[in-house]
Amino acid sequence: MKFSIERAVLSKAVAQAQSVVERRNTIPILANVLIEAEGDGVRFRATDLDVEVVDRAPAQVAQKGATTVAALMLNEIVRKLGDGALVTLSTQGAPGRLTIEAGRSTFQLSTLPVEDFPQMASPDYTTSFEAPAPLLRRLFDKSKFAISTEETRYYLNGVYFHVSAGADGKRVLRAVATDGHRLARIDAELPEGADGMPGVIVPRKTVAELRKLLDDDEAVIKVSVSDTKIRFETPSLTLTSKVIDGTFPDYTRVIPQANARRLEVDAKEFARAVDRVATVSSERSRAVKLNLDEDRLILSVNAPDQGTAEEELAVAYGDERLEIGFNAKYLLEIAHQVDRENAVFLFNSSGDPTVMREGDDLSALYVVMPMRV
Structure with missing residues (x-):
């Protein structure tokens, strides 16, 4: 096997393949990437027996063939080669070795037999x-x-x-x-x-x-x-x-259907406010309390060992007063999904799951469980 390939193309293909490889495994061949050169391109195949990735890249193939080599080592070598380099990979030198040449750099890596590389069986896709x-x-x-x-x-x-x-x-x-x-x-x-x-x-x-x-x-x-x-x-x-x-x-x-208390708030403002007040919450619970009253939301944290924090936001809310607590991390993760300007929260009571939507978009729905604060 012998082929030449642009360093940027090779780097992308090898990086894709090696990301599937488990760093710790008891089967040596699973640490390798299978390289197959034929026609006007090369295939790089890697697997952990549960996931398999095959990356195809254009190359100048002088001699078709295949080999397997340590994926992480190959990725490190290619990553450190100079930009714009033309890289030649060949098994024509010492037996059981893959030679990598780029400019004045030459590497030789140990290989394992192609026959040992596991192929993921393709089922009949329905x-x-x-x-x-x-x-x-x-x-x-x-x-x-x-x-x-x-x-x-x-x-x-x-x-x-x-x-x-x-x-x-x-x-x-x-x-x-x-x-x-x-x-x-x-x-x-x-x-x-x-x-x-x-x-x-x-x-x-x-x-x-x-x-x-x-x-x-x-x-x-x-x-x-x-x-x-x-x-x-x-x-x-x-x-x-x-x-x-x-x-x-x-x-x-588990998706509530009867949550009638509706809060509408600027999604970015809400996320930033939660992030700020959560700074003083204890790492274990990261509890944030939401106090809802007419067109007003007060976010607060009371962490005895750390201190307290409070922030008020102008919101659209016209239902009964409500006090409810959430894990700050969960609130932030949901708020960060919102692509629209406003987030809409639908509450029932302080002990029931809360629904969140992205404005009037019904194609995305999130549910978060409350916690005691």
Whole structure:
């Protein structure tokens, strides 16, 4: 195998691949990236047996072939090469070695047999459809903050990606995440061909890796789904992942339907005010109290060991007086999802879950549990 490739192109491809590799693993081959050169391009493949990424890049291939080499080491070398360098990778030198040449720099890295590299089996995908990158980016970016990190409730360790009925009764593509303290439910227009998609739980790591495919606003992503795997594909990058083998709970039961007390507030002002008063809250609870009265909101914190803080905001509120407490971190995470000018909070009582919406947009809904303060 021998090919030459621009350093910037190689750096991007190797960085994409190595991010999937687990730094600690007991199977040496899983620390490697599989490099396959053929025709006018090169494929870089990496996997941790649950997620697989394949990056395709243009290259000048002098001799086709394949090898595997330590992903993290290759990434470090390429990252430190000079900008604009033409990099040549070859296995024609010493056996069991990959030679990397760029300008006056030469490296030789140990390789492992290509036959040892695991291939992720492709199931028969039951559903395939195409969706614009901004649509998928919004679904996953706005829901991922609520993914649970508790390993015992593994079925909450991802985003539930499925088709459902929206607020107006039309079928929508929906992403839901919850950790029991807060919940995010985001809807998007249903792409053609997606209606029969099985509901799957996309793992946290896959959601993080997926973000790299969705940066290009012009990109169209091909999505293929089966009961056990999901694949996201562009012309240059393919991300395949196992889905979480479990049943996502019936999230509709925890979304309040009768919350009648309505607060409307400038989303950015609210987030900044919460952040300021939370500065003195204790790290363990980070509790912030909301005192609501006619067109007035007072945010306060009382931390005996640290001190107190209070800030008043002008808001739109015309219901009975209400005092309710929340974890400041949860409030901030939800407030930061708001793309519109105003955030709308719907309350019932100080002990019931609170609903938050982005202005009059019904396609994004958040639920947060209160806490005693």
